[in-house]
Amino acid sequence: MSEPAAPAAPRPAPSTSSSPWRWIPxxxxxxxxxxxxxxxxxxxxxxxxxxxxxxxxxxxxWLYLPWVIKPLWGPLVELLGAKRRWIVALQFALxxxxxxxxxxxxxxxxxxxxxxLFWLIAFASATHDIAADGFYLLALPQAQxxxxxxxxxxxxxxxxxxxxxxxxxxxxRLQEATGTPAAAWATVFGLLGGLFLLLALHHAWALPRxxxxxxxxxxxxxxxxxxGFGVVWGAFFSRPDILRVLAFLLLxxxxxxxxxxxxxxxxxxxxxxxxxxxxTTQVGIVYGTVGAVALTAGGLLGGWWISRRGLGRLWWxxxxxxxxxxxxxxxxxxxxxxxxWLPAAAVAVEQFGYGLGFTAYMVYLMMVAGQGEHKTAHYxxxxxxxxxxxxxxxxxxGWLQQQMGYSAFFIWACVATLPSIAAAAFVRPPLDFGRADxxxxxxxxxxxxxx
Numbered sequence: 001m002s003e004p005a006a007p008a009a010p011r012p013a014p015s016t017s018s019s020p021w022r023w024i025p026x027x028x029x030x031x032x033x034x035x036x037x038x039x040x041x042x043x044x045x046x047x048x049x050x051x052x053x054x055x056x057x058x059x060x061x062w063l064y065l066p067w068v069i070k071p072l073w074g075p076l077v078e079l080l081g082a083k084r085r086w087i088v089a090l091q092f093a094l095x096x097x098x099x100x101x102x103x104x105x106x107x108x109x110x111x112x113x114x115x116x117l118f119w120l121i122a123f124a125s126a127t128h129d130i131a132a133d134g135f136y137l138l139a140l141p142q143a144q145x146x147x148x149x150x151x152x153x154x155x156x157x158x159x160x161x162x163x164x165x166x167x168x169x170x171x172x173r174l175q176e177a178t179g180t181p182a183a184a185w186a187t188v189f190g191l192l193g194g195l196f197l198l199l200a201l202h203h204a205w206a207l208p209r210x211x212x213x214x215x216x217x218x219x220x221x222x223x224x225x226x227x228g229f230g231v232v233w234g235a236f237f238s239r240p241d242i243l244r245v246l247a248f249l250l251l252x253x254x255x256x257x258x259x260x261x262x263x264x265x266x267x268x269x270x271x272x273x274x275x276x277x278x279x280t281t282q283v284g285i286v287y288g289t290v291g292a293v294a295l296t297a298g299g300l301l302g303g304w305w306i307s308r309r310g311l312g313r314l315w316w317x318x319x320x321x322x323x324x325x326x327x328x329x330x331x332x333x334x335x336x337x338x339x340x341w342l343p344a345a346a347v348a349v350e351q352f353g354y355g356l357g358f359t360a361y362m363v364y365l366m367m368v369a370g371q372g373e374h375k376t377a378h379y380x381x382x383x384x385x386x387x388x389x390x391x392x393x394x395x396x397x398g399w400l401q402q403q404m405g406y407s408a409f410f411i412w413a414c415v416a417t418l419p420s421i422a423a424a425a426f427v428r429p430p431l432d433f434g435r436a437d438x439x440x441x442x443x444x445x446x447x448x449x450x451x
Contacts (some may be wrong), residue, residue: 012140015297016292020139023207023241024155025151026150026202027087027137027155028132028137028145028151028153028154028155029156030091030128031125031132032156032158032160033162033192033196034094034098034121034125034128035067036163036164037118037121038063038121038122038125041163041188042060042114042118043060043265044168044283045105045181046060047264047265048173048175048181048185049105049110049181049185052200052402053262053398054398054401055398056261056265056274057397057398057401059111059115061394061395061397062391062395064122064387064388065122065391066119066122067129067383068384068385069384070126070127070129070384071380071381074130074380075422076194077131079132083131083132083213084135084210086127086131087135087207087316088126088130088200090124090172090208091203092196093124094121094128094196095194095195097120097121097193099193099197100193101118101189101193101195102185102186103186105182105186108245132381135207135213135231136152138210139207139208142447143365144300146288156377157292157296161288161289161292162290163288164284164287164288165290165292166286166288167192167284168279169289170187170279170383171184171188171280172184172282172283172284181280181390182338192238202331208229232265232378233381235378236381239371245368245427248424249365249385249386249389250385250389250423251419251422252322252389252420252423252424253386253393253420253422254385254416254417255389255393255413255414255417256326257390257394258328258400258413259329259397260390260394260410262397262409263400263403264405266332267282267287268280268345269406271336274333274405274407275336276336278340282340284345285340285344290344290348291350294347294355295352296353296355297352297355298352298353298356301356302355302360303363305356306434307434307435309431310430310431311363311364311429311430311432312429312433313431315360315424316424318360319420320419321353321357321358322358322360322413322420323357323420323421324358325349325354326350328344328347328350330407330411331346332346333409333410346431360429361386363429363433363434365379365383367430400412
């Protein structure tokens with residue numbers, strides 16, 4: 001998912017009047033919810049339902065695939081109708097799919113049915129991202145586009161906190177009340193499906209009707225678009241430094257991609273299995289709320305810091321704070337401390353460091369995408385490789401943990417930062433890139449997300 005991007009675009013034609021405050025916060029909150037449902041809530045739910053760590057890591061890592069390959073069908077959103085229609089139709093589809101997920105969770109073959117629905121939700125969500133970001137560029141003048149970037153990223157982050165924090169806590173409370181995890185998660189996804197149907201109705205009313213948001217182009221325009229698509233891809237992959245760029249995009253989160261699949265199972269597993277024996281409610285508080293707030297704070301500080309000093313000057317500091325805090329999980333796995341305060345503090349430290357260090361990744365991606373004519377398309381390609389870098393390493397993480405145990409696995413995750421550091425050593429961001437007084441944009445720091 002992807003995080004919402006902030007690409008430049010030509011000034012749009014006038015549109016039917018509608019205050020941006022009426023639709024931008026709700027649109028980007030809606031963009032974040034299905035992403036967090038697929039990538040985060042699925043992990044907690046499967047752990048609650050007794051699925052093993054190896055299977056959880058494998059199947060939930062595969063769910064990143066739609067965000068990896070979404071550039072492949074991005075032109076279809078241009079070819080087959082107005083983006084406003086795409087947004088409303090996809091939100092109705094997401095509401096129906098989430099409601100169906102609520103019915104599938106208690107079923108005997110719940111794993112197969114829920115995975116099929118999570119795949120549907122993932123593809124619909126990735127397509128919704130394309131339509132929403134494109135609509136944003138068409139519906140607002142350039143001055144307002146820049147002004148609302150912070151609003152977009154804040155609402156996306158709020159969706160993550162609401163999902164990983166609020167919905168996980170709700171699922172935990174319902175489990176404590178009913179004693180049935182399947183019924184609890186069915187209720188959570190049923191409520192989420194109902195919310196999406198309300199969002200679809202709201203956006204059918206609130207979204208403006210930009211003059212440039214037209215139906216499908218003529219056949220000649222479509223052919224030109226397809227040809228242009230090849231030109232865009234060619235320009236990206238013909239960069240002289242493309243191998244270094246791809247290595248960095250794929251490897252910078254090599255360790256993090258493995259850890260992310262196992263943090264929630266580690267917090268939930270009993271102490272005899274090496275975990276911290278937390279309840280689902282406690283995980284929602286410690287990881288979904290405290291951790292998510294710390295992650296957001298780190299991202300905001302990282303964006304501000306780069307805007308003052310420049311990316312190149314802070315490069316190795318940000319790389320270090322991204323990876324060194326992984327050590328806190330080694331300490332937690334060895335000590336298995338009781339209570340919530342120490343684990344919550346450790347998670348906050350690690351998430352804050354991750355949010356701060358990941359800002360370097362996002363600003364570097366903006367720098368790469370900004371070199372040339374096709375900024376928007378190259379940013380989309382970059383985020384696809386970003387998702388691929390999370391998907392592939394995470395697939396085997398559960399199997400590794402089951403072979404090694406949690407303590408050795410988290411030690412391995414610290415060793416696995418070495419390829420990330422090596423990849424960072426082969427790129428050379430300019431010293432002043434991202435500085436506010438140097439004329440470049442560090443806003444990407446505000447869009448940090450652990451996805």
